[in-house]
Amino acid sequence: MNRLLKNREFWLALAILAVIVLVTFRFPRFAQASNLLTIFNDTSILMMLALGQMVVILTRSIDLSMAANLALTGMLVAMVNAAFPWLPIPVLIAGCILVGGFLGAFNGVLVWKLGIPPIVVTLGTLTIFRGLVFVVSGGAWVNADQMSQDFIQLQRGAFLGLPILSWFAIVVAGLMSVLMTRTPLGRAFYAIGVNPTASVYTGIDVGRTKFLAFVLSGAISGLCGYLWISRYVIASVEVAGGYELTIVAACVIGGVSIAGGIGTVAGALLGAIFLGVVNNALPVIGVSPFWQMAISGAAILLAVVLNARGEKSKGRVILRSAEGVA
């Protein structure tokens, strides 16, 4: 019981439940299973992106280029689909993951081989990728009528009562969960975040592990590029503009520490769901959607204040006399 009370994910789940209950109080239909599943489906893309971002943040890095990566791969896949409608969708999805992973690898190489701080690298690639969307498309849009039916309908199909898009999120979450808790690589992501120096002594290649984290976040961005475009059936330069910070916000709310080494798959998922529930609840209770931004900002600040408290108890005091100084 005590362990449960100290569990960040538990409190976050409780907060989400509280929002749902409060809204349901006034609008009983909000808590209907179908509506909750809709929210889940709406949040699927953010959940996957948050998982990718989490891995990067765990290694004491940050990937600000995810949304731009998504926009670029999304535009490319939409153009390929418009030009060659006969190409099967699974091939396109594999292509997206490859292209996204390649863009992520570009970030990763700069961080790994040149040692440039990740925030600088991804700040640069954020503008480069976004600019490339314009270059490849010539500023034109790819509209719904240019996309093939398979391209649009795949994620809308249902399997066991859930839309395929939701299944994408579930499968990615499952794979990530296994990766993070059951494989040496997953543990290495945590290790280099907690203590990079000690990780070197245990035989972990810190640079290479960071590189792989960026490849992973890039590959997920690429996958989401296809999902985003086929969901909103329009590919343009502005796709997912400013979304990079929403992804970071989901992680921070989910208890992923920006200092690295702390964070769980469940936490990142719940962080994304929290944002999804709030955004879905606002119009229901009659609050203008213009409140969304301020509310998520306040949620980030609140979450980071709470996280900082949780983390403080974790540090072991080695030299007690030095503790009071700072």
Added chain:
Amino acid sequence: MTETSLHRRLPDRLDNPLKSGLLSWEMLLVLVAVAIFVANSFASPYFLNAWSLSDLTFNFTEKALIALAMALLIIAGEIDLSVASIIALASTLMGLALQFGADTPVLVAIGVGVGIACGAFNGFLVTGLKLPSIVVTIGTMSLFRGIAFIILGDQSYKGYPASFAWFGQGYVWWVISFELVLFAIFAVIYWVLLHRTNFGRRVFAIGNNPVAAQFSGVRVDRIKFVLFCLTGLMSGVAAVLLTARLGSTRPSIAQGFELDAITMVVLGGVSILGGAGSILGVVLAALIIGLVTFGLGLLNVPGIVMSIFTGALLIVVIALPILWTMMRERRA
């Protein structure tokens, strides 16, 4: 856990690789600026003209004003991603005051005051509650602009008085705009502050080793708080200039300014890890970015494509010295 954020590698030596080549770094920037200037004059017949060159300065003065304060903040090992949102909030509140009949002095006071207040809020969260600045300012970035959206929605404020518009559109003498003069004055002030005062030395000390600085009697938290307030102040000033220049306020104003300002700072040779940098470098970097965007603009290159150049410039300029050092070490 000390007030230093753990995600940052603390430089444990004073001889930063950049520092020894600091002089040559600025030399490099000057050469790049001259090269772009010459390329521009060849590329477009409209470039070498007093009025064109004057227009060029409007490209970067507002962002560069923020970059001056941001440079100090980054040297001290912190960062502020909320500057563009501070502009949005300050501009919105100025517009709101305008609806109640505020005149120019009041509008300016509100713009600058809101900027300082927002900066103080960031500073309090970072130094008072010991939170990492990157997360705090990602949060306030949404919060400040979010408040602007709550107030304005999809509307806009217009009808600023002519005396107010002068701040963004007026000329002090011939082609020398008020914005440019203001930027020059602030550049000198920040140069003196960073390179010629105790305060500046302390900023460097904090960036190099906050714990050691604390032990040497530097009030680390207080100085960081002041730096956040300064960044807020400059954002407020930029809000006045930008609002006056555009003559209208929308909540989406100044979107992406934070990235441009940080690009200027980093391009100017300020170490993103803190502890090294110069105001001269930042001013040169601002000039370079202004030259690049204006030159490409004359060639009818769309703004979004220009961003590829700024992004690539940022990475290449940082990567080159690192590659150079690596090659030299390999040869040795």
